[in-house]
Structures are given as C-alpha cells and as structure tokens.
Amino acid sequence: MTSSTSLPxxxxxxxxxxVHQGDCHVSSQPDVTFSTVLGSCVSACVRDRxxxxxxxxxFLLAEQSGSAKDRYGASARYGAFAMEQLINKVLSQGTGRKSNLEIKIFGGGKINSALDDVGxxxxxxxxxxxxxxxYSAMSEDLGGNYARRVLFKPHSGRAFVKRLDSDMGANVAREEMALAKRRVVVPVPADDIELF
Structure with a gap:
C-alpha cells in the first residue's frame, strides 16, 4: 500500500x-480520490474539464476470439461497455460536450507469463x-512488466501512479489468473441496445 509520505x-x-474490476465510478466532489491496482487490466480516467x-x-479483456468480425469476443463487448459507460456517465453529469473530455489511460502490464500477453x-x-x-488520451502509463496503483482526483483531473514491487505484482497476477480461469462473464447490454 502506498504511504501518504510517498505522494506529492x-x-x-x-x-x-x-475501483475494482468491473466498476465504474464518477464524482464531482473535490475531496474524492478514486484508487485502483492494475496488473494486466486497464483503467481509463475520463474528466469533463x-x-x-x-x-x-x-476492466480486463479475458480472452481473444478467433472470429475476425469480433476479434476479442464477448470480452471486447465488455471493454466497449466499460468505456461507453464511463464516458456516458461523465457526459451526463458534466456539460454533455465530448470536446470538454480529457482522457488518461493506465495499466496493461505483463505481470504473468501464464496469461499470454493480456495486457x-x-x-x-x-x-x-x-x-x-x-478521442485521444492526453496521458498514459501503459505496459511494462509490473503492477501499478493509480490514484485519480476526478474534480481536478490529477493522477498519481506508483509502480508496485514484485511481491504486490505477484498478488495481482494471482487474482487476475483466478478471474481468467473462471472466465467470469460480466453481463453486458443485449445487442439490440445501442450505447451512445
């Protein structure tokens, strides 16, 4: 865990x-900080400036599909849902203008060779x-062979990333491996529902 002395x-x-895998949280409160630990998973931080x-x-794309039409299978629909859900929540609670959004992306580390390169x-x-x-990301911290903790202040848009030691990374890798083996399917909207 990050100590407060290591933060600016x-x-x-x-x-x-x-923010756990599958979560999406939005706030405008100045004193709120969102925190997550990422291994192969990715987090997007979206803010209406x-x-x-x-x-x-x-979110985590658990497996890749063999279909050329649906390259990442159901997990990509989940990834798209996770991104659409976040963007739509920020737009609906903000100005509603896509041009006001700033996006930062984090994660996608290769922390477990048994997971292929899900990251x-x-x-x-x-x-x-x-x-x-x-859209384009205004900043990112992606890849590498380590887990990371990300703290994000939704009101100000400030982000802090700490690369975690190998012991913590091994714990994250074990958790992701367990999820991948269970192939947990997170419900997504039916195909006839259009996200905007």
Whole structure:
C-alpha cells in the first residue's frame, strides 16, 4: 500500500473510493480520490474539464476470439461497455460536450507469463476504442512488466501512479489468473441496445 509520505504534498487523498474490476465510478466532489491496482487490466480516467466531473473504470479483456468480425469476443463487448459507460456517465453529469473530455489511460502490464500477453491486448483495445470514437488520451502509463496503483482526483483531473514491487505484482497476477480461469462473464447490454 502506498504511504501518504510517498505522494506529492499537494495530492491530498481525501475520501478514497476503490475501483475494482468491473466498476465504474464518477464524482464531482473535490475531496474524492478514486484508487485502483492494475496488473494486466486497464483503467481509463475520463474528466469533463469544464464541469470538473470525472470518473474511473477498471476492466480486463479475458480472452481473444478467433472470429475476425469480433476479434476479442464477448470480452471486447465488455471493454466497449466499460468505456461507453464511463464516458456516458461523465457526459451526463458534466456539460454533455465530448470536446470538454480529457482522457488518461493506465495499466496493461505483463505481470504473468501464464496469461499470454493480456495486457498488450488490453492496451491495443483501449487505444483502438478511443481512436474509433474520435478521442485521444492526453496521458498514459501503459505496459511494462509490473503492477501499478493509480490514484485519480476526478474534480481536478490529477493522477498519481506508483509502480508496485514484485511481491504486490505477484498478488495481482494471482487474482487476475483466478478471474481468467473462471472466465467470469460480466453481463453486458443485449445487442439490440445501442450505447451512445
């Protein structure tokens, strides 16, 4: 766990909300900090810079499909849902203008050789998703062979990333491996529902 002494003095954590895999949280409160630990998973932090509303998600593409039409299978639909959900929540609580959004992306580490390179697939997915939707990330901390803790202040848009030691990374890898083996399917909207 990150000690408060390792954070910049101006980064006051305030009220910390942990963002777990599958979560999406949005807030405009100045004292809120979203926190997550990422291995192969990816988190996007999206903020409306005019309304000072922001949020964080946390997702993992568990497996790749063999179909050319649906390259990452159901897990990509989940990744797309996680991204759409976050963007739509920030837009609805903010100004509603896509041009006011700033996006930061984190994670996608290769922390377990048994997971193939899920992290690289997650990075490729989130970058392609943003490009397809006409967005670009203003900053990112992706890849590597380590886990990371990400703290995000949705009101100000400040982010803090700490690379974690190998013991913590091994714990994260075990948790992700267990999830991948169970192939937990997170419910996504039916195909006839259009996300906007």
């Amino acid at each position: 003095p101006e980064f006051d954590r305030g009220v910390v909300t942990t 005019v309304a000072n509303v922001g949020g964080m998600n946390h 690289a697939k997650n990075i490729e997915f989130v970058r392609q998703f943003l490009a397809d939707e006409g």
